[in-house]
Amino acid sequence: MSKTDASAADMVKAKSKQKVKDKAKRKSKKDSQLVLRLDKEERDAFVELCKDLDTSAAREIRRFIRDFMREHEED
Template sequence: MTEKKQRKKAKKKDSQLIIRINSEDRDEFVRLCEDLDTSAAREIRQFMRTFVEKNN
């Protein structure tokens, strides 16, 4: 198996984090992500990785 496939397999998304937010905030965030050609999930995952790295 190639290194790239091993990394992809090691980072398999196998968990969920459920949060409650205001629907207006969610809709604005999702709309902005779409305008920037990204997804809300991708941006939240990136925020989480950055936050953990910064605070560890």
Template sequence: MKKERKKASKKDSQLIIRINGDERDEFVSLCEELDTSAAREIRRFIRDFIKQHNNE
């Protein structure tokens, strides 16, 4: 019998944003220094933002 893994949720959508190139490069560089990814940090920001504003 296979062990089933729980997934938080399937990542099946994209959000395309336009930002300043220098800010993007600095953000990605900082994420690398902190051993994380830009996508992970943006997803965390979105989850925190939703929680914060749903509690108002």
């Protein structure tokens, strides 16, 4: 294995380890659920729109909650 191949392999390993750490960190923060009911058609349209925008429904709902809370926090 050449020196370049070895350093490239080391970079891949480092990135892989970082992804695992990042995923564990994100997962540990989300330990609660919010259940809501809505029409199937509305839910499906929302999920499809999120896919089209390359995001997830959960991510957008979490973003809405954070923005809503920031907007309504007491000064």
